[in-house]
Amino acid sequence: MVEYIVIEDAEGLASACDALADGTGPVAVDVERASGFRYSQRAYLIQVFRRGAGVFLFDPSTIEDFSPLQAAIGDEEWVFHAASQDLPSLRERGLEPPRIFDTELGARLLGHERVGLGAVVEETLGITLAKAHSAADWSTRPLPASWLEYAGLDVEHLVDVRDALAAELAEQDKTEFARQEFQAVLERQPKPPREDPWRRLSGLHAVRGRRSLAVARALWQAREDYARDQDIAPGRLVPDRALVAAVIADPQSKQALAGIKEFTGRASRTQLDRWWNAIVEGRQSGELPPDRVPSDTLPPPRAWVDRNPDADRRLKAARPAVEERAGELGMPTENLLTPEMLRRVAWNPPADITAETVGAALAEQGARPWQIEQTAQVIADSFVASVNEPDDAADPAS
Incomplete structure (x- = not known):
């Protein structure tokens, strides 16, 4: 059972940062988001461990300023498992590591067959982790104790794993390989926004005609705007397949839209006016999207x-x-x-x-x-x- 301290206010943050600054060696860091539940990819829990300090679980919903944490650990190596997933959320809160060690990437370079955190911890340390809450809604408040313990376990052993993998990388003459890969992850720029993100609608290939594509675009944008406003994952409001079904059905009235049984989702009926207005907007649009867009994608x-x-x-x-x-x-x-x-x-x-x-x-x-x-x-x-x-x-x- 992991021992941890939950930090929810400035006073607790100051105390935790003092302890972390007095600790030794690299700092293990992990982030819990609410992917699939919330629109944003913001951090809903930030876990930190350092030898000599212990495990701290920081609640970003009640802590505005994380600069004391950056000051306490900013000069040290930060240890992650799959760093590319966590770095954007940390940067959103002003947390920027100077250098990293990624245990997932290190395990890949070493040829480990399984590279999930639980598998890597078990293979390197012989410790079995329970992974019961990996897909939980971390925006939930209050967070259950079992979730907090799970979150603490994600960082408690990470520095030991780092040391074991670093030794293995040295034995295989891959230390420099790993250093370059870690630096590339740290320096990787975010992908530019897609020009037509609505074209990623699952099932859009079944939609025919530029006018119908305009309707699909308007529905996607209406869902996107509402999801952003409510901070709810778009697919939880109305799934992609439901939007595409509405486009293909081509309803001639709001009542007909409500009668499409494939048009499902928690907001499919409560926001019926929103979706119908989007359909009307798409049908009246003077800017029809092309059937296909130029791409530099290579042929299969x-x-x-x-x-x-x-x-x-x-x-x-x-x-x-x-x-x-x-x-x-x-x-x-x-x-x-x-x-x-x-x-x-x-x-x-x-x-x-x-x-x-x-x-x-x-x-x-x-x-x-x-x-x-x-x-x-x-x-x-x-x-x-x-x-x-x-x-x-x-x-x-x-």
Whole structure:
């Protein structure tokens, strides 16, 4: 059973920060959000552990200013499990680590078969964690004691796991690999907003016609605005499939909309005026969206043999070579080099194929120096060999 202290006010924050500042070594940090329940990705609980200080659970719903916590631990290494999920929520509260250690990413680089927190803790420390509340609504107040204990366990063993993985990384000569990967996570910029986010509606492919797409766009925006206002996950108000069903049914009145049995969700009837107004707005819109939008997405590899035979040969030659190198390094292929990076350099290779030019092309896509060092020569050799490879010798798998 983990011992923890819940911090809910400025006085408790000051005391906790004094203890953490007096602690030693890296600081384990975790965040609980209410994904799937709330519109925002804000932190609803921030867990911190440091040796010599203990476990503290900070409640962001009652603490406005986290600058004392930043001051107390800001110069230390922060230890996360899947840091990319937590960093945005922490930054929203003014918390910024100077450097990190990511135990999930470290486990991937080491080739661990299971990389969830519970599996990594069990494999490295022999301790079994209960994961009963991972999908809970952390915006709930008051938080049940069993949830708080679960949250405390998420950080209590994390520094010990970090030390075990750091030793294993050193044994496998992967310390520098991990350092570069951790720094890349820390420096990664948020993706720019999608130009047409409404096109991510699940099932939108079944909607035909630009006018119907305009209705789908208006319904999506109406749901988005209401979800943001209520701070509720959009799908909990009206699921995607319900919005698409309303578009396809093409109701001619508000009553007809209410009669569509597939139009479900907690707000499907209570906000009926909102949805009907959106349908009317979409039908009257003078700006009709195109059926398709330009994209730099590559064709699926199975289509390459017809669309770009040379690229097809390059990919089929390089992919098993990169997979073999990943096997030699004892890590998943996607951690050595993402499939998208390999596909892009295969589709549009440098004019003069060498390890240096391939490496430069990979660097433009964001590959880290260690990844380039391990793969550029392998890819260049494969591309050159593919030029003389007969079409029927290529691997048919895509």
